Amino acid sequence: MRFDERFLDEIKSRLRPSDVIGKTVKLRRQGREYVGLSPFTKEKTPSFYVNDDKGQFFDFSSGKTGDIIAFLQESERLTFVEAVERLAAEAGVALPAVDPRAAEQEKVRQSLGEWLETAAQWFEAELRRPVAREARAYLEKRGLPEKDWARFRLGFSPPGRTALKDYLIAKGARPAELVETGLLIAPEDGGAPYDRFRDRIIFPIADARGRVVSFGGRAMDPQARAKYLNGPETSIFHKGHHLYGLAEARKLIAAAPSSASAPGEILPLAVVEGYMDAIACHRAGIPAVAPMGTALGEDQMEILWRHHPEPTLSFDGDRAGRQAAFRTMDRALPLLKPGKSFQFAIVEGAKDPDEVLREQGPAALRSQLANSTPFAEALFNRERDAEPYDTPERKTALKTRLRKLAATIADGDLAQAYKEDLLGRFEQLWPTREAVYTVGAAARAMSRARWDKRRNPNGVSDGPATSQAKDASRRLRVSPRPLAAALAYAAVRDPGVIDEKIELVGARGFGDEKLDSLAQELVRLRYETEGMEFDAAIRELDARGFGPANLAVLEQDARRAGVSAPFLQATGERARDLWRQAFDLLMQLEALERAVEAAARDLDRDHDSSTLISLKTERDLLRKLIASDWSHPEELASPVLPH
Incomplete structure (x- = not known):
């Protein structure tokens, strides 16, 4: 939905920032402004100001500022549209009419979403039935007790070819709708559609607001062709635009300021490889998301930066995990900008976060994810370790690679800063030589x-x-x-x-x-x-x-x-x-x-x-x-x- 400036101004004219913000921040009047403790950092001396005349808030402890829309986006991690919709309801302003065709498409998406929600409830119920005995044992073995199943809405799809299909059709669904949701597969030869997920533990995939948009399934049969299976691309689910666990991560981030242990502490946002890894992080109190088996894309990076300035990429410690980290590094490098980057944390012993939580506990997992490496350092280490630099030619090749990598950053100032940082690290590899020569002048x-x-x-x-x-x-x-x-x-x-x-x-x-x-x-x-x-x-x-x-x-x-x-x-x-x-x-x-x-x-x-x-x-x-x-x-x- 698009909102013009007049519509936004109408909302702002009906709401005083001090009233909106005062619902979550204790404010006291000070002259023509209101002042209170920052909702974004832990502080003892108030540095958060609200000015109704200007329609703005100013937080000097975190550097954040903006209008009431920006406040809701920052404090509750809402999208722009979500924030506007909430404020419009509060101000009693009707949302603008939408394009009829777009409205019809939205109606279809809502209908599909309702069937996905019904399917999620059915999967949850199936996990408690006798047919899911092995699935329950597997979850217990993985250290995920029954008390956590409801929190993450885990479910089970029985082995039958049309068990879910029969249930939903009895509820009034049409097969074509269920194919559109990705729940059913329509054979190419024109045969009757059948269940996509069979004999699998089910992980619902939700959007940022917690609405189910697809599913992922872990096979119980060790001989299954695909150990993990995700739903297909649909009109409401695009792998490159969604992140598993985002809704739960947003809840943890929103609660972070009141639970931060030190002034100015920002709870990390971890990016992990799989469903169980994301769940492990959430159980340890760490916001985390997973890209569902695909390489982290540009849209997903922008979503991450909307919720955290420097998310921590934590891939498995094996060779495949490191290669995934390197691919993400190359894709992210041109997109870096001032205040928007990534950290890297490789868990020790070629383990994944789920294993660390089970074997060493929440404190160990939090400690390992906190022991992160800045992007520039991780990039330099990758290039330094790529091959020996024991000859002048190899040293020069390393230096050339570092220059070219820095130059791929679109932001000119940041590209220059990266060049200086990477070449500074390069020169430190031979400190005695640097002390004798002024290389550039010579x-x-x-x-x-x-x-x-x-x-x-x-x-x-x-x-x-x-x-x-x-x-x-x-x-x-x-x-x-x-x-x-x-x-x-x-x-x-x-x-x-x-x-x-x-x-x-x-x-x-x-x-x-x-x-x-x-x-x-x-x-x-x-x-x-x-x-x-x-x-x-x-x-x-x-x-x-x-x-x-x-x-x-x-x-x-x-x-x-x-x-x-x-x-x-x-x-x-x-x-x-x-x-x-x-x-x-x-x-x-x-x-x-x-x-x-x-x-x-x-x-x-x-x-x-x-x-x-x-x-x-x-x-x-x-x-x-x-x-x-x-x-x-x-x-x-x-x-x-x-x-």
Whole structure:
């Protein structure tokens, strides 16, 4: 449901923030404001303020601020729509009319949801019947006593082929509806539908508000083809948009401030691999969710960040668990932003959280999950341990990987911070060497001297080109991406244009590997000299093996960029501004293309296409934007490509 600003303003005009917030926070008047103890942190001195005139709250202990909608989202972990619906009811404001077709679809979803709820109740009842004797024994063996079954709504599906189907049809359900919910399977040959879950322990999958949207089942037969079976994608259940255990985790998070043991403590939010792991964490008082056997997707990451700034990813301690952690790390890296990241915690002894709880108790599980590693440190450790770095070539390869990984982060400031952090850790691997050398200055001096030997006083090359330069010459004869070529050509014309992006250019080039060698030479030029103009840059590049013929090919490729390279027609600071914007767009496209490739690889394992489809859509939209006139053509100096 969409809400316009007038509707939201109407709600806010009828409700005083001090009245809404005062229901959960004890406030006292202080001048024109109200003050109280923060509901988000444990504090003794009040630092939480509510201003009715401004319609805002301000919490100086946690840094949170916003209107009454934001307060409900933060304090009760409601979605935006949930918060608005609650406040509209309190203010006596009718919700806006919805599109008739959307209303009909919602009616269908509600009907399906009712059958899913009825099925959940039936599964729960079946767990108490004689047919589920082995299932009950299994749960007891796994350390999950009967008193906890109702809390997590555990159930059992008997072995019969149509037991659930017969029950629901007797209640008035139609087979087609039950197929749509995922409860029944419709044979491809047109035969009668039958129960999807048979002879399995049932785990209801709920949305953030606790409404059942699907089920997962654990097979009792050790010879079953699939040990765990999840419901299929339906109109109300999308694996990439849901997390098992989220509703229960939200309850624990909402109760956290009153039970925090130290001022400012934030209860961790764990991301684990399976149903039993999530249940184990909840029994230990730790909010936890599980992605139901699929790789953690972008939508799920956004949901996690809505509930916690740094969720803790805790995968099994075996090899498969570590590989799952690494895949998640690669997928999350481009999405990191200030205040939004992940922690990593690998439970000891190749165990999972469920085993730790059973064998060592809740305190041990809480301790192991609290012993987490920040994202940057976990990333560095992964790269450091990937292979030996006992030769100069391997050391350099490690350093290059670290630079490139940092450069994949979309947020520029955070990318720079990660680069500094990762390279700082890299230098600490050889502290004695760092104490003797100033590597950057020495490298620049050596490079300057090397190229000076190859040039006579007139700036003309008097020595043979290096093998790297020859290789670059060959590469430039194969057309690169037009926009990448335009970015490179503009950098030759005005070397200073790369100054604000010099580290990214050094790590990622211009978005096309055919231009990587040219990018490296331009970066070296910029480090070695300042104030270099076009003619001087041409002479330097000629000396380094990038002769006029190569640059002529580059210019031709740059012309092909057309309206997608407006910086070529602009001048001065406007040209540099547009160049930086185009560079950022191309870097975003490159990151998306890598993410699409990764999602395509994951598809073979997960059979979940939602993330891949979402990424492809975003990539294609960005491609269209880049190919269009995304700037302001009326401000350009000339439509002709300057020389």
